[in-house]
Amino acid sequence: MHNQHVKDWKKLQTKKQRKKTNTYLLDGWHLVEEAINAGNQIVALIATEEQLALHDDIVTREFPIYEVTNEIMATITDTVSPQGIAAEVELPGDRFTKPETSHGAWLFLDRVQDPGNIGTMIRTADAAGFAGVVASQKTADLFSPKIVRAMQGSQFHLHLRQGDLVDWITLFKTEGHPVYGTQLNPQALNFREVTPVEDFALIMGNEGHGMDATTLNETTANLYIPMNGQAESLNVAISAGILMFQLNQKIK
Amino acid sequence: MHNQHVKDWKKLQTKKQRKKTNTYLLDGWHLVEEAINAGNQIVALIATEEQLALHDDIVTREFPIYEVTNEIMATITDTVSPQGIAAEVELPGDRFTKPETSHGAWLFLDRVQDPGNIGTMIRTADAAGFAGVVASQKTADLFSPKIVRAMQGSQFHLHLRQGDLVDWITLFKTEGHPVYGTQLNPQALNFREVTPVEDFALIMGNEGHGMDATTLNETTANLYIPMNGQAESLNVAISAGILMFQLNQKIK
Numbered sequence: 143m144h145n146q147h148v149k150d151w152k153k154l155q156t157k158k159q160r161k162k163t164n165t166y167l168l169d170g171w172h173l174v175e176e177a178i179n180a181g182n183q184i185v186a187l188i189a190t191e192e193q194l195a196l197h198d199d200i201v202t203r204e205f206p207i208y209e210v211t212n213e214i215m216a217t218i219t220d221t222v223s224p225q226g227i228a229a230e231v232e233l234p235g236d237r238f239t240k241p242e243t244s245h246g247a248w249l250f251l252d253r254v255q256d257p258g259n260i261g262t263m264i265r266t267a268d269a270a271g272f273a274g275v276v277a278s279q280k281t282a283d284l285f286s287p288k289i290v291r292a293m294q295g296s297q298f299h300l301h302l303r304q305g306d307l308v309d310w311i312t313l314f315k316t317e318g319h320p321v322y323g324t325q326l327n328p329q330a331l332n333f334r335e336v337t338p339v340e341d342f343a344l345i346m347g348n349e350g351h352g353m354d355a356t357t358l359n360e361t362t363a364n365l366y367i368p369m370n371g372q373a374e375s376l377n378v379a380i381s382a383g384i385l386m387f388q389l390n391q392k393i394k
Numbered sequence: 395m396h397n398q399h400v401k402d403w404k405k406l407q408t409k410k411q412r413k414k415t416n417t418y419l420l421d422g423w424h425l426v427e428e429a430i431n432a433g434n435q436i437v438a439l440i441a442t443e444e445q446l447a448l449h450d451d452i453v454t455r456e457f458p459i460y461e462v463t464n465e466i467m468a469t470i471t472d473t474v475s476p477q478g479i480a481a482e483v484e485l486p487g488d489r490f491t492k493p494e495t496s497h498g499a500w501l502f503l504d505r506v507q508d509p510g511n512i513g514t515m516i517r518t519a520d521a522a523g524f525a526g527v528v529a530s531q532k533t534a535d536l537f538s539p540k541i542v543r544a545m546q547g548s549q550f551h552l553h554l555r556q557g558d559l560v561d562w563i564t565l566f567k568t569e570g571h572p573v574y575g576t577q578l579n580p581q582a583l584n585f586r587e588v589t590p591v592e593d594f595a596l597i598m599g600n601e602g603h604g605m606d607a608t609t610l611n612e613t614t615a616n617l618y619i620p621m622n623g624q625a626e627s628l629n630v631a632i633s634a635g636i637l638m639f640q641l642n643q644k645i646k
């Protein structure tokens with residue numbers, strides 16, 4: 143085991159290193175298996191002796207396998223309880239691709255910051271049958287360890303993109319599909335009054351500051367969730383969940 | 395400043411001490427103000443010199459005020475960034491009261507474990523206009539610092555109870571109101587097919603193990619949220635949010 147490998151895997155916790163190598167780290171057999179099944183390129187499979195024995199069928203695969211100790215496993219992952227098996231996997235090749243179609247339901251994240259919220263929203267979008275999630279350039283990097291952990295494999299089920307939201311909004315509108323904002327203003331619509339359609343986008347804003355003024359200006363309509371007068375607000379991931387399951391009713 | 399005070403405030407992070415003193419700790423001016431406005435008994439107001447100066451109107455109040463340093467503030471609260479003002483407040487007197495009415499929408503927590511999930515569900519129930527939340531005896535204590543932080547003052551807007559869920563379920567059913575479980579089984583109903591009513595209860599189960607068999611056996615119906623086949627599941631707080639806003643449509 144070259145020490146340099148361990149250092150490099152550990153560095154995948156940083157955006158800089160992920161950009162440099164065009165890879166990210168998956169922690170745990172379940173995610174590693176999804177990546178293999180999805181045909182993602184596995185740059186390195188890293189596991190303890192015990193985990194390799196449990197999954198001995200993977201040893202025949204055509205990717206490099208590294209046996210490491212529990213201590214090394216703990217240093218390369220940022221989890222409290224690493225699962226003893228991880229993989230360095232190539233990042234999706236299309237993650238910065240500009241929009242080419244506005245088919246299906248899409249979630250746009252406008253400068254959302256908290257990794258747990260972002261990961262949970264992606265996981266919820268997946269469950270709600272969304273086609274993809276697009277993060278604005280000022281949203282946290284979608285392949286950070288915390289987001290990867292929270293999205294629980296949803297990157298293998300829907301499109302994850304990062305780019306200028308205005309490009310995406312313009313395409314949806316040009317193709318005749320609604321783009322819903324979530325900024326409370328006097329013209330905002332009760333979300334229950336929106337007729338669900340097949341193709342649309344929903345934008346969730348920053349936890350503290352809401353949506354960017356430029357993005358907001360481009361929406362078709364703004365939605366609000368009616369609330370008890372005493373409640374201050376809903377957590378952004380909870381709001382997103384309520385709206386996504388209301389707006390996308392394809393899955394019956 | 396008696397050192398014993400500081401030790402006792404710090405101990406309020408434990409369930410044992412809260413039970414002994416029948417009090418809990420609120421961190422931050424916003425929550426302290428809500429407690430004062432709600433008429434809760436303030437056993438001690440604890441603040442730094444700076445915070446006391448900012449809120450000098452409270453000095454005239456009829457409760458003991460203790461000026462402490464930032465360091466003491468940091469030891470008694472378990473937050474990364476304490477807000478410099480806290481209060482030891484009496485716990486709600488009715489929190490173990492047995493059910494006496496089944497009016498309104500109620501959320502029952504059946505052995506839910508994660509404090510963040512519990513606090514978020516209480517906050518969401520508040521926003522959705524629920525009358526109260528009941529935690530089963532095996533659910534985490536509702537006044538732990540993490541839950542108090544996550545529920546963001548909702549304890550001042552709705553009833554929080556802890557007790558035997560079977561007592562509550564029996565009352566709702568006796569009074570003719572539905573009690574919805576959330577355990578997937580062959581008889582489960584698509585949540586969109588339920589007609590919203592004024593008075594009902596919704597039960598959310600444990601993150602890993604779902605609902606208790608005894609509780610499950612007593613439900614009127616079990617609901618499911620239709621999901622994309624590839625998604626594994628929803629976070630329990632997200633599911634609760636979707637269901638609560640669908641079932642309780644009083645707030646328009």
